[in-house]
Amino acid sequence: MSLERDLFGMDQAAETTARVLVADHDPISRHVLARVLGASAQLVVTGSVNNHQPLRQWPLDRVDVVVLAVAPHEESTGLVRQLELRKVGVLLIGTGWTQRRLDAAFAAGAMGCLVKNIKVAGLAAAIRAVASGHTVLSPELHTLYARRTPAAPSPAPAGTEHLLHTLTSREQEVMRNLAEGMSTAETAVRLRVSPATVKSHVSHVLTKLGARNRLEAVLLFQQCERSAGYAVT
Template structure:
């Protein structure tokens, strides 16, 4: 996506007041345009296909079809769609399902406006986005994974080239393709090529899963608080 092209966002939430608040926050950023709004998962699937938004800001608990079910349906049709899950619920069951379902990020509705806007831009640019609370939970979980899972992750990482491991380490630090390109003095197209190879070799659906494998495989060390 060009730096001059606004990020188009599809808002998905069954609460009209929440949508109004999100609309106000997003409208304050000239780099974001609201492509449309949906009040449930069924409507979200319809609008996602018709509007082709840059990012879908997806609530979880909604009538008819919840946000995670809608996300899975949308990604089944258009795998490259970027979904940023937004919810008031921080239970691990939702985090796990969102991550395994292909979400590019997971933000809590308690996040500040600047944090949310930053996450939308990060996801649009190809980076992963996790709110600090969610990131701490994920990192704590990584610290507690079993030895077999760690061994599998290390084996996957070992199968990467040296350059691919360098790129993956930066993905684990939540850098976008543009930021990785600048850090490694590469073209953005080259980084995208490396990312395609990395996801294929790791068997990861997106950058969030790749980042978790980077932690599990020891390429990125979680910082203790």
């Protein structure tokens, strides 16, 4: 499995059932989304909600993924952070994506960003991928995001190998698994810990490496290992 496929692909979506909540300010849009997703295999739509309602009014019990529709100029990072703290995966769909919006969304904890005109089959696959711990991005947005995060990292600056020593041995294990293309859930199984523990380790790594999101953390970790003289697969 490749790193790009794990972080940006939809072809490794889990086969397990994912419980989904649709959040959209437009009542027609949210009802249409809820109806078509409810007809998709391996998805259970628990309900739909106006995303402008206070979060305490959202029916989040046992929800795996929130599909959050956002307008081009709508600020959603605070809401994404609150949902991420509740251990709910957030998949943003919208139009008018920019580098700044993508960067802010992933930094806030979003697990995916898609253009709103994505086909239902692709959206369903993205939801299942997010539910299994993958991060997804619409193909149309790859180039836009890559302008800030190159797929092929440049050589690490001299001295970055010291960053490895700021990570615990378990944090390094987690990053190596992610670099192999494993999802959060797969890493948890291999290391015999919970997915929440893996996410906690990744959060600590983000802080220590100064990375904006998991993709940057993995790329920087690989650079650090190269700089330190370790083999990176």
